[in-house]
Amino acid sequence: NAGVMQNPRHLVRRRGQEARLRCSPMKGHSHVYWYRQLPEEGLKFMVYLQKENIIDESGMPKERFSAEFPKEGPSILRIQQVVRGDSAAYFCASSPRTIYEQYFGPGTRLTVT
């Protein structure tokens, strides 16, 4: 049973470009979470999705950031017009239900130049 998969593992973007981060949850998991870890800081919640629904986006910046988890395919975290402050590690986690152990992907390290 493959774990949570994220790609790309490393992404370099110039200021103003778009970044698309993908997350494939573990098989059988319908709950996906995105977390961000800024350099030398702790993990922070961004968004929680179930298939085709955003359940909680209270941690997501209001502008430039969006997330989806379509019926088919991976969850996507999209950052438009990236700025240097978006440079961070973005982790996806999945679980089979709420209030349950979460399984983390390896993360995508975004560098904005």
Added chain:
Amino acid sequence: KNEVEQSPQNLTAQEGEFITINCSYSVGISALHWLQQHPGGGIVSLFMLSSGKKKHGRLIATINIQEKHSSLHITASHPRDSAVYICALNTGTASKLTFGTGTRLQVTL
């Protein structure tokens, strides 16, 4: 004040020592998690607790709901235990996790 506090922030131990990492929180929770973040950045879930005590190999996690406190113990520590250990909460009925700032553990020979 952060909802979840960990201590110590940094910890150095010699191989074989017994290690304790503490987590205190100030809100109602439905569960508490202990996570391990490897030097390469990967995150592994070690325990999820809502009461009592759990043990896995050399790792033991306890929680006291009344005192709003949890501890992670590592017995017979080994250099491969060197990592950042993170306490995280399901606050209230929320499914998302709220994280402590982590404890950086270095185990030397």
